[in-house]
Amino acid sequence: MTDHTANTPAHDGDDDVHEEHTHPSEGQYIKIAVILAVVTAAEVLVYYIPSLRPLLVPVLLAMAVVKFIMVALYFMHLKYDSRMFRRFFVLGVILSLAVFSVVLLTFSVLGSAGTG
Amino acid sequence: MGDAAVVAEAAPEHDPHATYTGLDNVKLAMWAFLGSECLFFGALISTYLLYKNKTEAGPKPHEIYDIPYTSVSSFVLLMSSLTMVLALAAIQRGDHARSRTWLMGTALLGCTFIGGQIYEFTTFVEEGLTLSTSPFGSAFFLLTGFHGAHVTIGILMLLSLVGLSLSGRLPQRDASKVEMVGLYWHFVDIVWIVIFTVVYLIP
Secondary structure (H helix, E strand, O other), rough: OOOOHOOOHOOOHHHHOOOOOOOOHHHHHHHHHHHHHHHHHHHHHHHHHHHHHHHHHHHHHHHHHHHHHHHHHHOOOOOOOOOOHHHHHHHHHHHHHHHHHHHHHHHHHHHHHHHO | OHHHHHHHHOOOOOOOOOOOOOHHHHHHHHHHHHHHHHHHHHHHHHHHHHHHHOOOOOOOOHHHHHHHHHHHHHHHHHHHHHHHHHHHHHOOOOOOOHHHHHHHHHHHHHHHHHHHHHHHHHHHHOOOOOOOOHHHHHHHHHHHHHHHHHHHHHHHHHHHHHHHOOOOOOOOHHHHHHHHHHHHHHHHHHHHHHHHHHHOOOO
């Protein structure tokens, strides 16, 4: 019998494709959801505190990044699944950030001429 | 020995689940799709950022946004991610009744979010912001409208899963179907996390 897995290069010691199945328990999912809810409440609270206005943008962005990463890692199981899946998604996110940062920078250099 | 015989001998034993990468191709395709969706929503968010100050004679963003209301909508969508992941956990251990309950719960939370968005859009139109009022109006409705369309598609997929489960066509071995819909649903949630911060909270 032929061992067909041996013919696939991805199995040659490459753990990128190794799929873990030890997902969090229901209790852990609920804890993660509670953390997400608390961070959302903190976002709204920060929005209404006048003394935090100078730091509003970095603080809000940091909290959004925390929520984004938590959902992707735990609810979408990127922490536990193959690294190949993570690469596909992270590539999309990085490409998106890079392309649209350039777009926004270009328009900011052009000023109102760019957006009419 | 003929070429055909050599090929037949070298060919692996047929396994319908074996893939070249050793990964589930459907899941790989879903992640590739979600990666491309990042660029789609990235374009819409960038457009919004470019035009949010072009309000012409129409209302300005922070004159019309109702932050407490949108915060509740965000919370609802966030909790729908929890019910979605609980639905997946339930079907993976063969608890179909509980999986259906969580799937229905997720769909209901999604409907609540969409209902809230329809109410918000109606209010904005009454306050003078339409798709054609200003570049800001166009960018806002385009971004949030496309997100709402994604949520609506997700709700339809969730209801399809409930229908399949009720008719006995969603056995435990097909839990990956729930997982795929779940990935899509969590992505929609992730996009809203960004929209809520960038569009509503950041002045």
